[in-house]
Amino acid sequence: MAKDVLFEIGAEEIPAHYMPGILAQLKTLAETKLDEHHLGYGSLRTLGTPRRIALLINDVEDSSADIHERHKGPSVKIAYNENGEPTKAAMGFARGKGIDVNDLVVEDGYIYAETTTAGVAARDILTEILPQLITGLSFPKSMHWGNLDEKFVRPLRWLVALYDTDVLPITFAGVRASNSSRGHRFLGKKEILIQHPADYVKNLEDNFVIVDQDKRRAMIEEQLHAIADEKKATIVWDEDLLDEILYLVEYPTALCGTFDESYLTLPSAAVITPMKDHQRYFPLVDAEGKLLPMFLTVRNGDAHSLNVVQAGNERVLRARLDDAKFFFNEDRKKALADRSEGLTRIVFQEGLGNLADKTERLLALGELFGEACGLGEDDMVALERATVLAKTDLTTGMVTEFTELQGVIGKEYALLDGESPEVAEAIFEQYLPRFAGDVLPKTAAGRVLSVIDKVDNIVATFSRGLIPTGSQDPYALRRQTIGILNILIDSKWNVSLRPLLREAMALLNVPAEKSDELLGQLEQFITLRLKNIYLDRALPHTVIDLLLSNPLTTVAMAEGMAAAIMKDRIDQNTELVQAFTRIYNLVKDMEFVAVNEELLKETAEKELFEQASAAYEASRTALEEEDYVKLVGTPDSLVPAINQFFDAVMVMDKDEAIKQNRLQLLRLTYETMAVIGDVSTLK
Structure with a gap:
């Protein structure tokens, strides 16, 4: 007879941002372990709050299958x-x-x-694998406590391990499993007896613990929106903030607080950031999108003395906003343009000068890359001005106190200083994208400034030998590189990063004898990030390898050719791949110089020369016009002539001049494929 299983790990408060990953890991681990032991079950789910991680398995078979x-x-x-x-x-x-x-x-x-092999009793399997689920979980940081050797994300306080109504004999870190859980820290019972796994969710809810995170999320959303509707306001919604609050509370009760309207004279970001990032409050706006002197938050408890909790939250926020107001007033005594001297006192990276030095490098990089991207005169002027001001907000009190406002406050202060909207927007956009899925810069000046800032960061860090390895990436170079690539993809700028990388190395005084090696490391690092982008899109490995095999391929070219190849699927064209592979094996180490028509004797080689010459010009024209469908389709037109050539012509002729001329003809023919990539990647 199938039975239910409950496994609850009780601990001190677990960091909220760890919880989604922990629950996902637990679910995957449990499914894997059960499958490895051939133990059948009906359904499996994980539940969690700040103080507990739970696994519920329904309809577990009595024993594993024979x-x-x-x-x-x-x-x-x-x-x-x-x-x-x-x-x-x-x-x-x-x-x-x-x-x-x-x-x-x-x-x-x-x-x-x-x-x-006879099946094993479910009880024995569960007794074996449940402790393995604890040790199998990984966390960004783990803890030892007391004199124990075991470690966990936070000190473990209780375990519940039920197989139907029976307690399984499990012990971890000195804690022996029982059928006793715990309610809300302040509202529930210290001990709750769970008679059966099916009673678990209800038993906890009776003790002010909504253990089902989906139900808890729905409660929070419903309560927040109900209050907002009552106030005739709209919530400045933030899913990440909701995800964090979700794992900060066990029994959610939403409330509305207020603050003095005088704080609304501050830039909106200076009010919203202390609310969201520091206090975990949701701001409210009116029908026109203007910030209101109100906020929403969620307490971990019921509605008892909610007015006291509201007053406490208002008091804490008021202190934060007073700080913001003070820094704002002090900052406004000096314009951004007058803050450049302060950049000399902020170190960029060890041994690489200060932010004033970085600004000078960015000005040089901006001129080079802006022209390469085809920016017009107005955009170049905006780029230069934005670059001069780009880092000046780092000298302000507001950014010193609220570091997440870098760029944001720069934009606000620039507008207050009378700078153009284009310059102000570029100052903000230099840091975009800030995280996976973030918006990309939209202005031309902002795109260029974002790219050159990230390139300078990456090259500077590489030049110090601090190349990311494994999971270690303290300077977030992978994220910045992906940001560069996504900007280039979004902008469709057909521009190579190589000249920009070389200029960045020169400005950072990288020794000439080391520049080629460093360039190779940088390009390999960037190429791998682009490969990961394409893997995320589920492009075939062979197509990705083909696209990235030509070092002269720009991001825009790779994008265009990727779309064309997936439409034409030349990677699956066996005749094409075989024909060009035969050529590749003969000419892979040669460079095309010229074909002497007078040495072409056979009809097949004359026909191949005529078609290859036309195809060479067609592919070059298609590349120049960014007609990637035509570019990718051109090699296939040569396959019959290639096959005819190999059937009728002896390449390795005894006459050395004829032999070399025929090899040059094959190299000319291969150029239509070489511009796409290395055909050997399609084997």
Whole structure:
């Protein structure tokens, strides 16, 4: 008879941002362990609050399934002698499989051992695997406590392990499992007896713990929106903030607080940031999108004395906003343009000068890259001005106190200083994208400034030998590189990063003898990030390798060719791949110089020369016009002439001049594929 299982790990408050990953890990681990032990079950889910991680498994079978296996052994000739008696090989094989030699089966000239492994009781399997689920979880940071060797994300305080109504004999970190859980820290019982896994959710809810995170989320959303509707306001919604609040409370009760309207004279970001990032409050706006002197938050408890909780939250926010107001007033005594001197006192990276030095580098990089991207005069002027002001907000009190406002406050102060909207927007956009899925810069100046700022960061860090390895990336170079690539993809600028990388190395005084090696490391790092972007899109590996095999391919070219290849699927064109692979094997180490028409003797080579010359010009024109469908389709048009050439012409002619001329003809032919990529990647 199928039974239910409950496994609850009780701990001190777990960091909210760890919880989604922990619950996902637990679910995957449990499914894997159950499958490994062939233990059937109906459904499985994970639940969690700040103080507990729980696993509920419904309809677990009484035992694992019997395992029937058929093992192939040696051939009959080896297994039996001429008298039909089993040899040592057969007896050893049977003994190894735990069966009698007479039970071996002969089939297709081989012997087979058919074995059956009896199922194991579910209780025994669960007793074995549940502790493994604890040790199998990984966290950004783990803890030891007391004098224990075991570690966990936070000190473990209780365990519940129920198989139907029976407690499983599990112990971890000195805590023995029971059927006793705990309610809300202040509102519930200190001990709650769980008679059966099916009672778990209800037992906890009766003790002010909404253990189902989906139900808790729905409660929070419903309560927040109900208050907002009552106030005739709209919530400045933030899913990340909701995710964090979700794992800060066990029993959510939303409330509305207010603050003095005088704080609304501050830039909106200076009010919203202390609310969201520091106090975890939701701001409210009116029908026109203007910030209101109100906020929403969620307490971990019921509605008792809610006015006291509201007053406490208002008091804390008021202190934060007073700080913001003070810093704002002090900052406004000096314009951004007058803050450049302060950049000399902020170190960029060890041994690489200060932010004033970085600004000078960015000005040089901006001029080079802006022109390469085809920016007009107005955009170049905006780019230069934005670059001069880009880092000046880092000298302000507001950014010193609220570091997440870098760029944001720069934009606000620039507008207050009378700078153009284009310059102000570029100051903000230099840091975009800030995280996966973030918006990308939209202004031309902002895009260029974002790219050159990230390139300078990456090259500077690489030049110090601090290349990310494994999971270690303290300077977030992978994120910044992906940001550069996404900007180039979004802008469709057909521009190479190589000149920009070389200029950045020169400005950072990288020794000439090390520049080529460093450039190779940088390009490899960038190429791998682009490969990951394409893998996330589920592009075939062969297509990705083809696109990235040509070092001269820009991001825009790779994008265009990727779309064209997925439409034409030249990677699956066997005749094309075979034809160009034959050429590749002959000319892969050659450079195209010229073909001497006077040395073309055979009709097949003359026809190939005529078609290859036309295809070469067509592919170059298609590349210049960014007609990637035509570019990708051109090589296929040469396949019949290539096959005819190899059928009729001896490439390795005894006459060295004719031989070299034919190899040059093949190299000319291969150029239509080489501009796309290395055909050997499609083997």
